[in-house]
Structure formats: structure tokens, C-alpha cells
Amino acid sequence: MKHLILTAGLVAVSAGAAFADAHGMTVRMGTEGAYPPYNFIDDNGEITGFERDVGDELCARAGFTCEWVTNDWDSIIPNLTSGNYDTIIAGMSITAEREEIVDFTQAYFPPAESLFMGMSEDFTLEGAVVAAQTNTIQAGYIAESGATLIEFATPDETVAAVRNGEADAVFADGDYLLPIAAEDADLMIVGEPVQLGGGVGMALREGDERREAFDAAITSMKEDGTLNALILEWFGEEAATF
Missing domain, CATH: 3.40.190.10 (Periplasmic binding protein-like II)
Known part of the structure; x- marks a missing residue:
């Protein structure tokens, strides 16, 4: 066969x-x-x-x-x-x-799973400010979640928004976020994974x-x-x- x-x-x-x-x-x-x-x-x-x-x-x-x-x-x-x-x-x-x-x-x-990455384990989606890359399925999900969405043109900018305190978390493909979290002691995967697409x-x-x-x-x-x-x-x- x-x-x-x-x-x-x-x-x-x-x-x-x-x-x-x-x-x-x-x-x-x-x-x-x-x-x-x-x-x-x-x-x-x-x-x-x-x-x-x-x-x-x-x-x-x-x-x-x-x-x-x-x-x-x-x-x-x-x-x-x-x-x-x-x-x-x-x-x-x-x-x-x-x-x-x-x-x-x-x-x-x-x-594959989409993940949240932030700087605090206390993250909850309700009431949060979440960064996502514009025109992505992750941005669409946050826009419908009730959380505050801030969009950026590049993925690097979404991560920078978390580092500088502009966003509570970034929401993106887990395959993109996991290596970043592994290399930066200040960043961690938070919340629950979401299956999209x-x-x-x-x-x-x-x-x-x-x-x-x-x-x-x-x-x-x-x-x-x-x-x-x-x-x-x-x-x-x-x-x-x-």
C-alpha cells in the first residue's frame, strides 16, 4: 500500500x-x-x-x-x-x-497553537491590552475577545510593546513566541493556548x-x-x- x-x-x-x-x-x-x-x-x-x-x-x-x-x-x-x-x-x-x-x-x-507571551504569570485576557500583528488571525481573535487590541506592522514590534509596558501580552503563533520566551528571562508564556486557522x-x-x-x-x-x-x-x- x-x-x-x-x-x-x-x-x-x-x-x-x-x-x-x-x-x-x-x-x-x-x-x-x-x-x-x-x-x-x-x-x-x-x-x-x-x-x-x-x-x-x-x-x-x-x-x-x-x-x-x-x-x-x-x-x-x-x-x-x-x-x-x-x-x-x-x-x-x-x-x-x-x-x-x-x-x-x-x-x-x-x-498549531497560538500563545500569549507576557511578563507576569497573573495575565488574564479579560481587561488586558494585547499586541498582535495586523491582519493576522490572532489580531482578529483579540478584536472579538473583549480585550483591548493594539496592532503593529511587524512581529518584532508586538514583542517590543510587551517589553516597554505598552501591552500586557503579545498573541501570536506559538512557534514564533516560544524561542523568544526561552531566550529572555523577563518574558514567559501566559494564559491558555488557542487553536486557530x-x-x-x-x-x-x-x-x-x-x-x-x-x-x-x-x-x-x-x-x-x-x-x-x-x-x-x-x-x-x-x-x-x-
């Missing part, structure tokens, strides 16, 4: 590669470059992280040539729809609201036929274990996997 599944995955990827070869496609991969370990800029000024490794592998399997570009998070969807790049691969959770504007692939990262997927413009090729490549990476191996490499042994 395993052999049959792998064979089916290889057929799907071959079909995607044939599609890419027929069109001679270069795909511009849009990311934020500021959300480790999903994506960030290394000391050499290069885009790196989990999504760089995943994206390069997906392009190779689908037969595309990748070009990587960065874009600020708050305008990342508008600049996709206007044609400044062809995909978003930037820790973007699949939500019904976003699916009204873009087409998503299947998830390449499973649904339908996993992280690639976004493309509505009707873009390349989604099929990327979906086939994601399927093959799941089936041969490559995707789980990259998740564990970048997020650690406790990370959620497929």
Missing part, C-alpha cells in the same frame, strides 16, 4: 512538472522575511527559514524556477492580487475570509493553474516524509506534524 501511495504521488508531481515545463514558468515567491523560523533574513541578507526550504523543494518537484521576494505583511495579499509576485508563502493560515480573495493550496504546516498554506491569485502543481508537490512531500523532516528540523521535536 505504501508503494502504491508513493507511486500515485510521483505521478501527480510528474504531471505538475510537465505543466511547468510546457509553460517555462518562473514563479515569484512572496514572503515577509521577518517571522522566524518560518521565514527571515540571514546574516548574508538572504531569505531563509522553514518556508525557504519548503518553497525551494516545492518548485523543484513541480518543475518551476523560484525567485524569492519580500513584502511587508500588512500589504502582502494586495500585492499578490495586483501581480507583484505569484505566491505567498509566509506563515499564512488558511481562513474562510482569506479564501474569498485568494486561492490556497492544501496546508504545508498543520494547525486551518493550517498554513500557499496563497495564489484566484484561478491560477499553478496551484494544482504545488498541491501535487505538497502531497508528495507529505507522503515521502520530507515535509515532516523539515518541520522537525526548524521547529523541534515537539512540533505538530502530518
Whole structure:
């Protein structure tokens, strides 16, 4: 059975590669470059992280040539729809609201916990001031919670708001916050974890036929274990996997 599944995955990827070869496609991969370990800029000024490794592998399997570009998070969807790049691969959770504007692939990262990080174990959401990055599912959750939401353009600014006393806590992906809390004795995970979104997927413009090729490549990476191996490499042994 395993052999049959792998064979089916290889057929799907071959079909995607044939599609890419027929069109001679270069795909511009849009990311934020500021959300480790999903994506960030290394000391050499290069885009790196989990999504760089995943994206390069997906392009190779689908037969595309990748070009990587960065874009600020708050305008990342508008600049996709206007044609400044062809995909978003930037820790973007699949939500019904976003699916009204873009087409998503299947998830390449499973649904994971969102966490609160603050400077006091006494944190409670009721009456709190909470920082979140603008246009994220975490910001949407806080806006509906009754707590006071303050939004920032970058994830670094949300953490800074806690450090300088502007916010009681920051609410973000646990995979982003846990390494920060581990390295700063003044910061700690507080409150209860929250499950949001339908996993992280690639976004493309509505009707873009390349989604099929990327979906086939994601399927093959799941089936041969490559995707789980990259998740564990970048997020650690406790990370959620497929």
C-alpha cells in the first residue's frame, strides 16, 4: 500500500512538472522575511527559514524556477492580487475570509497553537491590552475577545510593546513566541493556548493553474516524509506534524 501511495504521488508531481515545463514558468515567491523560523533574513541578507526550504523543494518537484521576494505583511495579499509576485508563502493560515480573495493550496504546516507571551504569570485576557500583528488571525481573535487590541506592522514590534509596558501580552503563533520566551528571562508564556486557522498554506491569485502543481508537490512531500523532516528540523521535536 505504501508503494502504491508513493507511486500515485510521483505521478501527480510528474504531471505538475510537465505543466511547468510546457509553460517555462518562473514563479515569484512572496514572503515577509521577518517571522522566524518560518521565514527571515540571514546574516548574508538572504531569505531563509522553514518556508525557504519548503518553497525551494516545492518548485523543484513541480518543475518551476523560484525567485524569492519580500513584502511587508500588512500589504502582502494586495500585492499578490495586483501581480507583484505569484505566491505567498509566509506563515499564512488558511481562513474562510482569506479564501474569498485568494486561492490556497492544501496546508504545508498543520494547525498549531497560538500563545500569549507576557511578563507576569497573573495575565488574564479579560481587561488586558494585547499586541498582535495586523491582519493576522490572532489580531482578529483579540478584536472579538473583549480585550483591548493594539496592532503593529511587524512581529518584532508586538514583542517590543510587551517589553516597554505598552501591552500586557503579545498573541501570536506559538512557534514564533516560544524561542523568544526561552531566550529572555523577563518574558514567559501566559494564559491558555488557542487553536486557530486551518493550517498554513500557499496563497495564489484566484484561478491560477499553478496551484494544482504545488498541491501535487505538497502531497508528495507529505507522503515521502520530507515535509515532516523539515518541520522537525526548524521547529523541534515537539512540533505538530502530518
